[in-house]
Amino acid sequence: MSGEIVILGLSLSSSWGNGHATTFRALIRGLAAEGQRVLFLERDVPWYASQRDLPDPDFCELRLYHSLDEVFGTYGERLRDAAAVIVGSYVPEGQALIDRLHEAAQAGRIAQPFCFYDIDTPVTLEHLRAGREDHLARRQVPFFDTYFSFSGGRVLDVLRRDFGARDPRPLYCAVDEARYAPMDLPATWDLGYLGTYSPDRQPPLEQLLIEPARRLPQMRFVVAGPQYPDDIDWPENVERIDHLPPSEHAAFYGAQRFTLNVTRSAMKALGWSPSVRLFEAAACGTPIVSDRWEGLGEVLPEGEAILVADSTEDVVTALTTMTPPQRQRQADAARARVQAAHTGRARARQLIADLAEAPAHRLQGTGS
Structure with missing residues (x-):
C-alpha cells in the first residue's frame, strides 16, 4: 500500500488503564514490518501525559x-494525501472529530x-442503544467505508443490520x-490475572480467582x-500489583502456573471478542x-x-489436579494457534488487504 496510514486513536503512548495502547502497538509494529508507514495522532490529555511508557x-x-483545529490545521495535508x-x-471529542472528518471526506479533503x-x-453497541454517544454517534456508523471491529461472529451482523455499518469486518486484537x-x-504464582478494574468483571474475578484463593x-x-477499589477484601495469599507496564508482561505471565482471562459482560453477551490478554498469555x-x-x-x-x-470448583480442580505435562500440552497448543493467526504481523497483513479492497466496495455500492 503506497502512502502512509493515518490513525487517530485513544492512546499509543500510554498503556495506563487502557487496552488500546497494546493493541495499537502490536498492529502498528506489524504494519512497520510489512513496510507500511503510519502516522498516529493522539490527543494530549493529563491522564496519559503523566503515565507515558512509550x-x-x-x-x-x-x-x-x-x-x-490543530488536527485539521497541522495535519490536514497528510490526512488528504494518506x-x-x-x-x-474512545477518542476524546470523538463525535465532533468524526463529523469533521466525514465532512472533509465528502469534500475530498481527506x-x-x-x-x-x-x-x-x-x-x-450497548452505549449506542442506551443513547450514550460520547465517542461515536449512532448516526455516524454508516459514515465509514469499513467498520473494523474488535469482535467478530454475529456482532458483524448486528452492526450491519441494526446500526447501518456498510462494510463491517473483524479486526481482532493481536x-x-x-x-x-x-x-x-520459576513459578511465583499458581494463578494470576492482568486487567484494569471493571465493575462487570469483578464478580467473575471473585468467582474464578478470589474464592479459589x-x-x-x-x-x-x-x-x-x-x-x-480500596474496599475489596483480598485474601492474604493474593498479591496486588497496581500497574504493570507492557515491558514486564512476559515475565509476569512466565511466573504463573496458570493465568486467568475474564471477559466484560457486554463482550460475553455478544461473544467473539477475544481479549489481547488471551493472545499475550498464549504467546508466553x-x-x-x-x-x-x-x-x-x-x-x-x-x-x-x-x-x-x-x-x-473448576478452577480449584485445575490448580490441584492438572499435571505439568497436561499444562504444557495445553500451553503449546494455544501458542501454536496464536503464532499462526494472531500476531501483530498477521493482523497487519489482514488490515492492508482489507484496506486495498475498500475502494472496490465503494464502487460496487456497498461502501458508498
Missing part, C-alpha cells in the same frame, strides 16, 4: 495534538478509505510476537492492574483459564488449548 515509538510517527484514515474508538476501528465493539514469548522462570490458602495468587506459553463465551472455541479450542471454567 513516548517515542520507533515503529511509527507519533504526534500529540491539543485541539481538533493511503487511509482510521479513527479509533483520504479514502475512511474507516473506524472499534476496540470496544460490544460496549460501544500480540507482538517479538515481545511476548516463553521465559524460563480462599479455598487454597497454601497457593499463591496475583492480580495486576489499576483502579481497584502460560496455560490459560477463561470464563465461557460464544466464539472462544474458534480461537482456542476448549480442552485442547484452553481450560474453560464455569465455577470456582
Whole structure:
C-alpha cells in the first residue's frame, strides 16, 4: 500500500488503564514490518501525559495534538494525501472529530478509505442503544467505508443490520510476537490475572480467582492492574500489583502456573471478542483459564488449548489436579494457534488487504 496510514486513536503512548495502547502497538509494529508507514495522532490529555511508557515509538510517527483545529490545521495535508484514515474508538471529542472528518471526506479533503476501528465493539453497541454517544454517534456508523471491529461472529451482523455499518469486518486484537514469548522462570504464582478494574468483571474475578484463593490458602495468587477499589477484601495469599507496564508482561505471565482471562459482560453477551490478554498469555506459553463465551472455541479450542471454567470448583480442580505435562500440552497448543493467526504481523497483513479492497466496495455500492 503506497502512502502512509493515518490513525487517530485513544492512546499509543500510554498503556495506563487502557487496552488500546497494546493493541495499537502490536498492529502498528506489524504494519512497520510489512513496510507500511503510519502516522498516529493522539490527543494530549493529563491522564496519559503523566503515565507515558512509550513516548517515542520507533515503529511509527507519533504526534500529540491539543485541539481538533490543530488536527485539521497541522495535519490536514497528510490526512488528504494518506493511503487511509482510521479513527479509533474512545477518542476524546470523538463525535465532533468524526463529523469533521466525514465532512472533509465528502469534500475530498481527506483520504479514502475512511474507516473506524472499534476496540470496544460490544460496549460501544450497548452505549449506542442506551443513547450514550460520547465517542461515536449512532448516526455516524454508516459514515465509514469499513467498520473494523474488535469482535467478530454475529456482532458483524448486528452492526450491519441494526446500526447501518456498510462494510463491517473483524479486526481482532493481536500480540507482538517479538515481545511476548516463553521465559524460563520459576513459578511465583499458581494463578494470576492482568486487567484494569471493571465493575462487570469483578464478580467473575471473585468467582474464578478470589474464592479459589480462599479455598487454597497454601497457593499463591496475583492480580495486576489499576483502579481497584480500596474496599475489596483480598485474601492474604493474593498479591496486588497496581500497574504493570507492557515491558514486564512476559515475565509476569512466565511466573504463573496458570493465568486467568475474564471477559466484560457486554463482550460475553455478544461473544467473539477475544481479549489481547488471551493472545499475550498464549504467546508466553502460560496455560490459560477463561470464563465461557460464544466464539472462544474458534480461537482456542476448549480442552485442547484452553481450560474453560464455569465455577470456582473448576478452577480449584485445575490448580490441584492438572499435571505439568497436561499444562504444557495445553500451553503449546494455544501458542501454536496464536503464532499462526494472531500476531501483530498477521493482523497487519489482514488490515492492508482489507484496506486495498475498500475502494472496490465503494464502487460496487456497498461502501458508498
